[in-house]
Amino acid sequence: MKRKAANIIFVTGTDTGVGKTVLTTLLTRHLRRSGRNALAMKPFCSGSRADVRLLRRAQDHLLTEDEINPFFFAQPLAPAAAAGRRKYIRIDSVVRKIRAVAARCEILLVEGIGGILVPLEKNFTVADLILKLGCPVIVVGWNRLGTINHTLLTVRFLEAAGVEQVVVVLMSAKKPDKSAKSNPKMIEKMLPRTPVLVLPHLGKKAVAKINVRFLKKSLARLLGDDNLVAFFR
Numbered sequence: 001m002k003r004k005a006a007n008i009i010f011v012t013g014t015d016t017g018v019g020k021t022v023l024t025t026l027l028t029r030h031l032r033r034s035g036r037n038a039l040a041m042k043p044f045c046s047g048s049r050a051d052v053r054l055l056r057r058a059q060d061h062l063l064t065e066d067e068i069n070p071f072f073f074a075q076p077l078a079p080a081a082a083a084g085r086r087k088y089i090r091i092d093s094v095v096r097k098i099r100a101v102a103a104r105c106e107i108l109l110v111e112g113i114g115g116i117l118v119p120l121e122k123n124f125t126v127a128d129l130i131l132k133l134g135c136p137v138i139v140v141g142w143n144r145l146g147t148i149n150h151t152l153l154t155v156r157f158l159e160a161a162g163v164e165q166v167v168v169v170l171m172s173a174k175k176p177d178k179s180a181k182s183n184p185k186m187i188e189k190m191l192p193r194t195p196v197l198v199l200p201h202l203g204k205k206a207v208a209k210i211n212v213r214f215l216k217k218s219l220a221r222l223l224g225d226d227n228l229v230a231f232f233r
Contacts, residue, residue: 012112014141014150019171028058030219047076080119136165143170
């Protein structure tokens with residue numbers, strides 16, 4: 001592990017499309033409504049900047065789209081594939097851009113792209129970026145059949161790599177399958193050191209302010225003394 005980031009939390013996923021942006025947006029709004037100077041970034045994005053615009057609104061347009069998302073690729077592919085022969089991106093350059101924004105706030109939420117082994121360049125992945133930042137990690141996954149395997153693989157890889165603080169958040173589906181009730185318990189049993197939280201299905205207005213109020217207790221628990229905030233002390 002590199003030196004610990006003083007105020008950065010990384011939000012990664014067990015896969016693409018599991019709710020990372022929804023959770024990052026909710027956490028950003030929750031922190032700001034609680035009086036914390038919180039900002040959010042999604043350094044790598046491909047195919048569309050819709051997620052970037054959501055994050056920008058959540059932080060009251062304090063950052064530009066390019067500050068939130070310094071590396072954008074038009075093709076909906078992993079960044080390393082979408083970049084093609086364009087200029088080589090160095091991991092230290094990515095870290096500098098993230099730390100520059102972190103210096104402007106109390107807490108910076110950094111959303112990844114896809115899962116932890118998505119290649120950002122030919123020589124580094126999302127996991128490598130997390131290790132460079134030395135920050136705590138929120139692992140987001142869908143609460144449905146298959147999430148136990150995906151979550152265990154992700155968390156155990158991070159732990160083996162030296163990440164000290166990991167929290168799992170399972171996002172509920174509109175129509176939960178039979179595994180939804182047992183998934184959190186099984187993950188907690190197999191990852192006894194890792195807090196596991198479940199967020200209810202939020203519908204089409206998932207990032208509306210009313211849902212931030214509705215989820216206040218859950219979001220506060222996620223960032224509470226027993227989970228991530230203690231890491232900053």
